Amino acid sequence: MLEGTTAEIRERKALRINPAKTCQPIGAMYAALGINKCMPHSHGSQGCCAYHRSQLTRHHKDPVVATTSSFTEGASVFGGMANLKTALSNIFNIYEPDIVAVHTTCLSEVIGDDIPMIIKKSAEDGIIPEGKVVIHTNTPSFAGSHVTGFSNQCAAFVKYLAESSGETKNVLNIFPGWVEPADMREMKRLAEMVGVEYIMAPDTSDVLDSPHDGKYHMYPDGGTTVAQLKAMGDSFLTLALGPLASTAAATELEKKCKVPNKVLELPIGVKATDEFVNALRLAGDTAVPADLEKERGRLVDMISDMSQYLHNLKIAIFGDPDHLTSMVSFLVEMGAKPMIVITGTPGKKWEAKMKEICSETNPEAEILAFSDIHYMHQWIKNNPVDLIMGNTYGKYVARTEKLPYVRFGFPILDRVGHRAFPSVGYTGGMRILEKITDALFDQRDREDPDHEVELVL
Amino acid sequence: MSDAINKAPMGPHGPDAATAREEMLKIYPKKTQRKRGKQMLVNEDPATPAEIGANSRTVPGIITQRGCSYAGCKGVVIGPIYDILHITHGPIGCGWYSWLSRRNITKIRAEGETNYLQYSMSTDMQEDHIVFGGEKQLATAIQEAYDEFHPKAISVYATCPVGLIGDDIHTVCRTMKEKLGINIFGFSCEGYKGVSQSAGHHIANNGVFKHMIGLDDTPVEAKYKINILGEYNIGGDAWEIDRVLQLCGIHIIGTLSGGVSYGEICNCHMADLNVVMCHRSINYMAEMMEEKFGIPWFKVNFIGIEGTKKSLRKIAQYFGDKELIDRVEEVIAAEMAEVKPVLDDIRTRTFGKTAALFVGGSRAHHYQDLFEDMDMQVIAAGYEFAHRDDYEGRDVLPHIKIDADSRNIEELEVTADETRFDAAKPEKKKALEESGFTFSDYEGMMRQMAKDTLVIDDISHHEMEKLIEMYHPDVIGSGIKDKYVIEKMGVPCKQLHSYDYGGPYAGFKGAVNFFKDIDRMTSTKVWKLARAPWHTDGSEPAEKEATPASA
Numbered sequence A: 001m002l003e004g005t006t007a008e009i010r011e012r013k014a015l016r017i018n019p020a021k022t023c024q025p026i027g028a029m030y031a032a033l034g035i036n037k038c039m040p041h042s043h044g045s046q047g048c049c050a051y052h053r054s055q056l057t058r059h060h061k062d063p064v065v066a067t068t069s070s071f072t073e074g075a076s077v078f079g080g081m082a083n084l085k086t087a088l089s090n091i092f093n094i095y096e097p098d099i100v101a102v103h104t105t106c107l108s109e110v111i112g113d114d115i116p117m118i119i120k121k122s123a124e125d126g127i128i129p130e131g132k133v134v135i136h137t138n139t140p141s142f143a144g145s146h147v148t149g150f151s152n153q154c155a156a157f158v159k160y161l162a163e164s165s166g167e168t169k170n171v172l173n174i175f176p177g178w179v180e181p182a183d184m185r186e187m188k189r190l191a192e193m194v195g196v197e198y199i200m201a202p203d204t205s206d207v208l209d210s211p212h213d214g215k216y217h218m219y220p221d222g223g224t225t226v227a228q229l230k231a232m233g234d235s236f237l238t239l240a241l242g243p244l245a246s247t248a249a250a251t252e253l254e255k256k257c258k259v260p261n262k263v264l265e266l267p268i269g270v271k272a273t274d275e276f277v278n279a280l281r282l283a284g285d286t287a288v289p290a291d292l293e294k295e296r297g298r299l300v301d302m303i304s305d306m307s308q309y310l311h312n313l314k315i316a317i318f319g320d321p322d323h324l325t326s327m328v329s330f331l332v333e334m335g336a337k338p339m340i341v342i343t344g345t346p347g348k349k350w351e352a353k354m355k356e357i358c359s360e361t362n363p364e365a366e367i368l369a370f371s372d373i374h375y376m377h378q379w380i381k382n383n384p385v386d387l388i389m390g391n392t393y394g395k396y397v398a399r400t401e402k403l404p405y406v407r408f409g410f411p412i413l414d415r416v417g418h419r420a421f422p423s424v425g426y427t428g429g430m431r432i433l434e435k436i437t438d439a440l441f442d443q444r445d446r447e448d449p450d451h452e453v454e455l456v457l
Numbered sequence B: 001m002s003d004a005i006n007k008a009p010m011g012p013h014g015p016d017a018a019t020a021r022e023e024m025l026k027i028y029p030k031k032t033q034r035k036r037g038k039q040m041l042v043n044e045d046p047a048t049p050a051e052i053g054a055n056s057r058t059v060p061g062i063i064t065q066r067g068c069s070y071a072g073c074k075g076v077v078i079g080p081i082y083d084i085l086h087i088t089h090g091p092i093g094c095g096w097y098s099w100l101s102r103r104n105i106t107k108i109r110a111e112g113e114t115n116y117l118q119y120s121m122s123t124d125m126q127e128d129h130i131v132f133g134g135e136k137q138l139a140t141a142i143q144e145a146y147d148e149f150h151p152k153a154i155s156v157y158a159t160c161p162v163g164l165i166g167d168d169i170h171t172v173c174r175t176m177k178e179k180l181g182i183n184i185f186g187f188s189c190e191g192y193k194g195v196s197q198s199a200g201h202h203i204a205n206n207g208v209f210k211h212m213i214g215l216d217d218t219p220v221e222a223k224y225k226i227n228i229l230g231e232y233n234i235g236g237d238a239w240e241i242d243r244v245l246q247l248c249g250i251h252i253i254g255t256l257s258g259g260v261s262y263g264e265i266c267n268c269h270m271a272d273l274n275v276v277m278c279h280r281s282i283n284y285m286a287e288m289m290e291e292k293f294g295i296p297w298f299k300v301n302f303i304g305i306e307g308t309k310k311s312l313r314k315i316a317q318y319f320g321d322k323e324l325i326d327r328v329e330e331v332i333a334a335e336m337a338e339v340k341p342v343l344d345d346i347r348t349r350t351f352g353k354t355a356a357l358f359v360g361g362s363r364a365h366h367y368q369d370l371f372e373d374m375d376m377q378v379i380a381a382g383y384e385f386a387h388r389d390d391y392e393g394r395d396v397l398p399h400i401k402i403d404a405d406s407r408n409i410e411e412l413e414v415t416a417d418e419t420r421f422d423a424a425k426p427e428k429k430k431a432l433e434e435s436g437f438t439f440s441d442y443e444g445m446m447r448q449m450a451k452d453t454l455v456i457d458d459i460s461h462h463e464m465e466k467l468i469e470m471y472h473p474d475v476i477g478s479g480i481k482d483k484y485v486i487e488k489m490g491v492p493c494k495q496l497h498s499y500d501y502g503g504p505y506a507g508f509k510g511a512v513n514f515f516k517d518i519d520r521m522t523s524t525k526v527w528k529l530a531r532a533p534w535h536t537d538g539s540e541p542a543e544k545e546a547t548p549a550s551a
Ligand code: SF4
Pocket: A023, A024, A025, A047, A048, A051, A104, A105, A106, A107, A141, B090, B091, B092, B093, B094, B095, B159, B160, B161
């Protein structure tokens, strides 16, 4: 496995090997799927759309529909206006969405198609039926990463749709960031427990983890409605979870509709969940219910029970910036030592923030944005760790180095748990803790010499 | 197929094919309707198939299965060659999506080698490369890849933006080839070329032919030497074919391009014969090798028991040695002793069940053989990216109009190799042809399908949904993008690109795997769980919508 990977690290300026990121449009597609009766549309050649749909399907194991402008060479030379207009006409006639969310691809970006102009023309030509909307976002993959694409799409929801009626409602906006449907459901449960009225956008729960009822629903019974997106302009506050994924939308909403915002880290682990719950409490002017307090207590209890195995546990981890910030903070809370933290997404500021987080247990931690899994692997060969965490692609490194592996982040192509169980909130923290200790103990049970096998751990 | 089944071409449920076709087309706007109409046929006269509008553009906005030329070139044809280092020149996405997502499995041949399929390498183009050009970035990436891995060869793939900004990848490759002294070549397989993956296959064939075929003239010591073209070793198919052929005493030099090494491809022109599995993706190579080296080719199909037997016998006949012909019969008999009891048992459950297949450029046809083996009935089928000849047979080739999308894919001028063209081969071919043996043949999918079944090219999401509503087939063969759409409706879907992470399905052992999988899928009770008891115990008013036919 990974035979060509050696411990000798060479500087690389141009070659990306085993990336820890992908391109913007898939993020835009994921966000658009979290809008009720929305058709994500990929403006470019059909290959990108096919790739994004395939990978999202493999991750969620649920239908992922999206349309494409199906560029051929002609469109690449003359521009994609005709293709987009034909596409919109077909989409509204055949698939009858309430809203179409167009995102660009590298190709249409390089061509420089003016999407707002094409949308305007389509409206003038009667292609967009009364009461239906078409929005767009630019998602060039030669900048940022899939998370940037998600962020851009969220900002576009606001840009196109949020309205203020002049009246401020007692409703809280939540931008959940790029998390799983199960995570969004958990965030909503927490908000409900604390007693806050909210609008969450996007919301992929019940869309990408839709129940099996023997029928296919192109637009499942989930997702933020267009009416809710509009109403976000009247809310009294926005909580933006995950700075990279959600700040742009929150800022846009403040600019457009004067809704103030608070940017928080994703609620993974004790402290980050505390902050989210506290923000909900303050926003709703309510109290944290005893049941939720108990959930918190159970997580803390589990951490203390397992502390002997977690203390100074050396961990290599890769993923997306927002996920890593919270996950690594959680690892530090447990007393573990993040040794190397890698993301493919560019971000100097993020590096500095991570350095600070890690310094509590490991001031020497290696932190790199705009890096890749291959580098992490080489680094591990020089600096041994006890456990690796990351998306499915990391399993090859773990297997090569014979190390326990915990899956987290995007994509997870070879396990089912992420679909059903949250990683956010106190219960999510317990699940993460279970996964880490299971991985460690499974390895011990399998590989320890007979006389060292323990019944009780 | 037994007569009992043939009587209802579209299975026991639903309307006749013509009505179904109308029903599917009804919703489309006029222009789309006209276009889709040409790609949807009722197979009225299988012996003389009607003209199908295949290999034409997908209508924008229609939810399609199709991917791009890059996917066909890097993802399908070249990508599986394990000891070439593959670099995608472009922004990060294209290279990331094609990273291990296709199951063309492989084994390294010797200690010290690297299987590059586990790696995704790309130039990860950033904004300044788009603005100022990415050639320098590519040259540096090639250098870095060389320093890091020391591969035998490096292959470079252009993605959409690269073509548009005008990077000359071929010059960069040539310069780096001279500098580093290893084989380095590029493919202009930008995703906007052609109308589907198919354009990428052609571009890949050209590149393999120009840059690899014929590089190594080392003689191969074996009595019967062949290449398998168009076999990508999904789930280990190529290994099963290899196992069977080895039992017969037939040696495979190269399988293009599943589980294959760079060296095997460079040496594969030493073969006596090319046999073609996936006609769509590799017929170009078969033709070019014949023109240059005189190696004849014919179509085989190792998917399905009957297909496998027929293919083995034809290869033996080609060589014409009694010893080989007998050996093949012995192998078939020995293998069948294991297959038959399983099949006989499974057939009692699968008899008369229905299937529909929408996938790829050959699998929608090949897999019909396996369903026939199981006495199942294929009511509808179509390819994702095939051409007219894959539907109607190669005899239509002279009548296919070359449109703008095909014209921009290079057709290589190939002539006979002055020293290496083996004149004995065409002579042998001629003699065999006179005795009724067929070469360079492919009769296409429609001739094999039953009369009055449905043929749908580049099926759209809407058409698939309608098809299921109307017929509720017992199983559908398709791909990942459709899988869960189909299964939400209570119909099992076998992914025929990835085999749902199982396989092999080729040859004899593969067929048994397939029979077992389909038996499991068409007998599963899992869909019944969809309805809770309080909906079915009569305590509440019955729902309007019908429950799935098989539930
Ligand atoms: S990187 Fe660009 S061209 Fe490649 S898949 Fe992503 S959007 Fe498409």
